[in-house]
Amino acid sequence: MKTLFDGQWPDLVLFDLDGTLVDSVPDLAAAVDAMLAQFGSDVAGQQRVETWVGNGAQTLVERALSWADLSEVSVADALACFLHHYEGNLAGASYLYKGVEPLLSGLKQLGVPMAVVTNKPIALTHPLLAALKIDHYFSAVVGGDSFAQKKPAPMPLLNVMETHQVSADRTLMVGDSINDVAAARAAGCKVVAVTYGYNHGEPIEATGPDKIVDRLDELL
Ligand SMILES: O=C(O)COP(=O)(O)O
Numbered sequence: 592m593k594t595l596f597d598g599q600w601p602d603l604v605l606f607d608l609d610g611t612l613v614d615s616v617p618d619l620a621a622a623v624d625a626m627l628a629q630f631g632s633d634v635a636g637q638q639r640v641e642t643w644v645g646n647g648a649q650t651l652v653e654r655a656l657s658w659a660d661l662s663e664v665s666v667a668d669a670l671a672c673f674l675h676h677y678e679g680n681l682a683g684a685s686y687l688y689k690g691v692e693p694l695l696s697g698l699k700q701l702g703v704p705m706a707v708v709t710n711k712p713i714a715l716t717h718p719l720l721a722a723l724k725i726d727h728y729f730s731a732v733v734g735g736d737s738f739a740q741k742k743p744a745p746m747p748l749l750n751v752m753e754t755h756q757v758s759a760d761r762t763l764m765v766g767d768s769i770n771d772v773a774a775a776r777a778a779g780c781k782v783v784a785v786t787y788g789y790n791h792g793e794p795i796e797a798t799g800p801d802k803i804v805d806r807l808d809e810l811l
């Protein structure tokens with residue numbers, strides 16, 4: 592990480608959540624499948640749902656409806672149904688990836704401020720971070736509905752940089768998908784990508800991040 596910042600630690604690190612800190616697809620897929628079953632469809636399964644995650648809850652539900660050919664179902668009804676199921680089981684099978692806790696505690700010891708910038712609805716983000724006991728690491732947490740635009744737009748990243756009074760050239764984004772890389776590029780900050788997340792079924796290399804890691808604690 593230091594090599595990206597002239598041998599120093601960055602002044603702010605922004606973390607994506609789903610696919611970067613947390614393997615949340617088991618619980619997301621369970622909620623998507625419960626919604627699909629409720630509207631009379633076959634279930635999609637974890638592998639397929641994984642390729643739909645990354646652009647927020649509404650897009651996830653739209654992708655599921657389109658896969659299931661449920662054009663007669665309103666997106667609002669399907670979203671409410673998905674959120675109901677997901678809220679009730681946010682962290683049942685979700686877990687922190689290997690290397691996450693060591694990086695978070697390492698950066699905390701170094702005094703580097705950290706924030707979460709996710710496309711997940713903010714009302715679900717706080718309880719998930721609390722359930723996984725990592726909420727105390729972050730000085731800011733913003734969700735996909737916290738601002739008028741979400742990733743790949745730079746707006747949420749720029750906002751967190753501004754509240755921390757840190758410039759883009761001293762900020763690092765860490766993510767798993769093209770949305771994170773594109774948002775970081777648009778915001779003007781460096782970006783590290785992980786190999787293990789959900790990049791819509793595509794290899795993350797193609798998005799051209801500044802660095803790629805298999806585990807986040809490689810960054811220490
Ligand atoms: O809710 C999503 O679609 C995924 O959110 P992320 O930005 O944390 O990957």
Ligand SMILES: [Mg+2]
Nearest residue numbers: 607609610767
């Ligand atoms: Mg992600």
